[in-house]
Amino acid sequence: MKIRTLSYLIKQGFANIFRNRWYSLASVATISACLFLFGLFYAVVANFQSIVMKAEEGVSVTVFFHNEYDKCEEHTEEQLTTQDQAKELQSRIEARNEVSEVNFITEDEAWEVFAKEYYGENYADGFLDNPLVGEYSYEIFLSDVDAQSALVDWLYSIPQVRKVNYSELTATTLSGANLLIAYVSMGIIAVLLAVSVFLIHSTIAMGISARSVEIMLMKYLGATDFFARFPFVVEGVVIGLIGTIIPLVGIYSLYNYALSYVVERFTMLSNFLNFLTVEEVFHFLVPVSFLVGMGIGFLGSISSARKHLRV
């Protein structure tokens, strides 16, 4: 293939877009509409998922230890743990896969937090000694809320552990919500993509069918398959490219506007709901949209042109 032929074929691809401007416009509109819907839905779902994940990150398990000050529960000599001995367990806990962060809270820190919360600034006035002596603990944050019960079981298997505080309900609810969002979004995205593929392919196929005479002529005049197909491929890819850029620009502006609107007007909401930035959303959306838009443009042209090349 000579360079001048390749350049001619590329020019023909672009010229075809203008010659068949109505089909080109219909194809671009179809791709844009499908990818806009897909992008919008993805942005909403990604934010939901991010909010749930943030909530999961806040789920923690608190571990208390047997100590000599605890008179309520029975314990053996072996189970008794000092604050320093308890601290030594940290590396074992951190080594667990489901654990994202471990904070050791000394008995003094525990009293400081508790007293401030319940008695106010001058809490120390009525207490000469720390009433929470021996209540040193671990606050463990999870990377995977599903693994909470496994972690709790493991913690209880440590002889020095007296009590583990955790909320089964929170973990189950969050885990269920996450799973539900994942399944529903996967289903809807799959349907949206399938509809997009079908619509885009049909529109491109229609445009190419309208030029079956041209393709047939090329074959009668001795064009190679590559020569006959290439302008249509260029056309399909360019239409796919334009059809992808338009909704991405639209979603970018819309998302930025919606985000700043929510942050400004609903400050309370944005304090505890962490919305994804437009960059975070586009990190996934851009490659997938280009892959779908240009990919379908490319494959749609090739398969549609092939039908008419059989002469």
Next chain:
Amino acid sequence: MTKREQRRLEKRQQIIEEKGIICLDNVTAQYPGTDTTALDQVSLRINKGEFVFIVGNSGSGKSTLIKLLLKEITPVEGDIYVGGYELNRLSHRKISFFRRTIGVVFQEFRLLKERTVYDNVAFAQRIIETPVYEIKRNVPEILAMVGLPGKYKASAKDLAGGEQQRVAIARALVNKPSILLADEPTGNLDPQNTREIMKLLEEINELGTTVVVVTHNNQIVDEMRKRVIQLNFGSISSDEEGGYYTYED
């Protein structure tokens, strides 16, 4: 030209000398997608430089014959040679190169309506990767030959029927094919344009191109007194030099 290409060309020339520019040897073909016989044990030979009419009623096998000559379909049985190519042994990749040796003219012209006359003719040259400077020289030359010297800027859709068919002939000829295959070239034309187009085809033939015209038009066949091959129910019922169109029952 490489040595390999030279050998191929010599081999094709040898086939043309032995078998003629078109040769069907006991060819049986079916209608595409069916097992109904369209051509039954047909044998014919057309020599280089001949002018041949292929006539026959609807369903006589004319269209199937054209499809076979263009390698659109393959025969069930028999061998076909066109322009020195043995079509039964031609790979899919080589079909495009084979078709460059045949110029085809259709009844309905099949021009690219939105493009100019020049673009329509140049289209054929671009397909075979002719350099632009040659296209610029060849297209006006061929347009002058078909009687449209000043029309190259006109849009194809603005031309009259006869002019459109001239553009189609120019497009078929610009790549200098050895065979011109015309399928009902006057089917959509009035008697005046019909005569002019047939005269043009005759002139093209006189310049050395083999011309095969498939037609229903008994008047032009009877007037021109060329070789007439008549098909009837998939078989050759007559093959006569300087013949007439004979009506079959």
